[in-house]
Amino acid sequence: MSFSFLSRDVFSDLERLHRELQQAFEGGPSIRGASRGGFPAVNVGSTPQSIELYVYAPGLDPAAIEVNLERGTLTIAGERAASVPAPGDKAVIHINERFAGRFRRAVGLPDDIDPEGVSADYRDGVLHVSVKRRAEALPRRIAVQ
Amino acid sequence: MTDQTNVATRASGTPAATQAPALLPAVDVVEDAAGITLYADLPGVPRDRLDLQIDADTLVIQGEAQVELPEGLEAKHAEITVPRFRRAFTLSRELDTAKITAQLHQGVLTLRIPKAEHAQPRKIEVRG
Numbered sequence: 001m002s003f004s005f006l007s008r009d010v011f012s013d014l015e016r017l018h019r020e021l022q023q024a025f026e027g028g029p030s031i032r033g034a035s036r037g038g039f040p041a042v043n044v045g046s047t048p049q050s051i052e053l054y055v056y057a058p059g060l061d062p063a064a065i066e067v068n069l070e071r072g073t074l075t076i077a078g079e080r081a082a083s084v085p086a087p088g089d090k091a092v093i094h095i096n097e098r099f100a101g102r103f104r105r106a107v108g109l110p111d112d113i114d115p116e117g118v119s120a121d122y123r124d125g126v127l128h129v130s131v132k133r134r135a136e137a138l139p140r141r142i143a144v145q
Numbered sequence: 146m147t148d149q150t151n152v153a154t155r156a157s158g159t160p161a162a163t164q165a166p167a168l169l170p171a172v173d174v175v176e177d178a179a180g181i182t183l184y185a186d187l188p189g190v191p192r193d194r195l196d197l198q199i200d201a202d203t204l205v206i207q208g209e210a211q212v213e214l215p216e217g218l219e220a221k222h223a224e225i226t227v228p229r230f231r232r233a234f235t236l237s238r239e240l241d242t243a244k245i246t247a248q249l250h251q252g253v254l255t256l257r258i259p260k261a262e263h264a265q266p267r268k269i270e271v272r273g
Contacts, residue, residue: 040188041188041224041225042222042224043220043223043225044220044221044222045214045218045219045221046218046219046221047215047216047218047219048217050215052214052215054212056188056224056225056252057188058186058188058252058253059186059250059251059252059253060251062251083173083184083253083255084173085175090177090178091175092175092176093174093175094174094175094176094181095148095172095173096173097171097172097173098171098172098173098184098186099171124188124191124210124211124251124252125186125187125188125189125190125251125252125253126188126189126210126212126252
C-alpha cells in the first residue's frame with residue numbers, strides 16, 4: 001500500500017484551492033505572475049503618444065528603485081524596509097499588513113514603443129513611468145494635395 | 146486600539162455605509178511602553194489631501210490620491226480603481242489623543258500616539 005496520501009502536505013492542498021478560486025474569480029493571472037493583491041499595485045493606461053504606468057509603491061527611496069526596459073518588457077524592482085521591529089524586541093506588533101522585502105513586477109509593452117523615450121518620476125509614493133510610442137507609429141493625417 | 150473597519154462597513158446606516166467608496170489602506174501597528182505607532186500606506190496622497198480626525202475614542206484616517214493623468218488616457222489594466230483611502234480605529238483610554246504626532250512621507254503616514262503619563266510604566270523606588 002502506498003503512503004502517498006498520508007504524506008501529502010495539507011498546505012499545498014490549501015494553496016492549490018486558493019489558486020483555483022483565484023482563477024475562477026479573476027481569470028488567469030498574467031504569464032509573468034503576480035496579478036491582483038501583489039505589491040506594488042500597478043495601473044496601466046495608454047494615449048495615442050505613450051504608454052503610462054502608475055506603480056503604487058509608497059515609502060521607497062527613489063534612488064533605489066530599479067526601472068529596466070528589455071526586449072519590450074518593463075521591469076520595476078526594489079526593496080522596502082520593514083517598519084515593524086524584529087522579533088525579540090520588547091515592542092508588540094498588533095497589526096502587520098504592510099509589505100516588506102524585495103519586490104519585482106514586469107509589464108509587457110506593445111511593439112511600437114520607443115526604448116529611448118522612457119521617463120520615470122516618484123511622487124507621494126507613486127512611481128509614474130511614461131514610455132513614448134515611436135513617432136512613425138503615431139496616427140497621422142495625410143493631407144490630400 | 147481596535148480596527149473597526151469591518152464593524153463600520155457591515156452595519157447599514159452608519160456613516161461608513163453612505164460615504165463614497167474607499168480602499169482599505171494596509172497598516173502596521175506597533176506598541177511599546179510609551180505608546181503606539183501606526184504606519185499606513187497611502188500612495189498618491191499629498192499632505193493637503195490627508196484628513197485625520199479624532200472624535201471621542203475614534204480615529205479616522207482618510208486620504209485622496211492625486212495622480213495627474215495625461216489627457217486622452219485610456220485605462221488598460223487597473224488594480225487601484227478608487228482614488229480614496231479610509232480606515233477607522235477605536236482608541237483605548239490610556240492613549241493621549243492630545244499629543245498625537247503625524248508625518249506623511251512618500252505616501253506613508255506615521256502616527257505616534259503616546260500613552261497618557263499616568264498609564265506609562267514607572268519604576269517605584271523602595272525607600273528605607
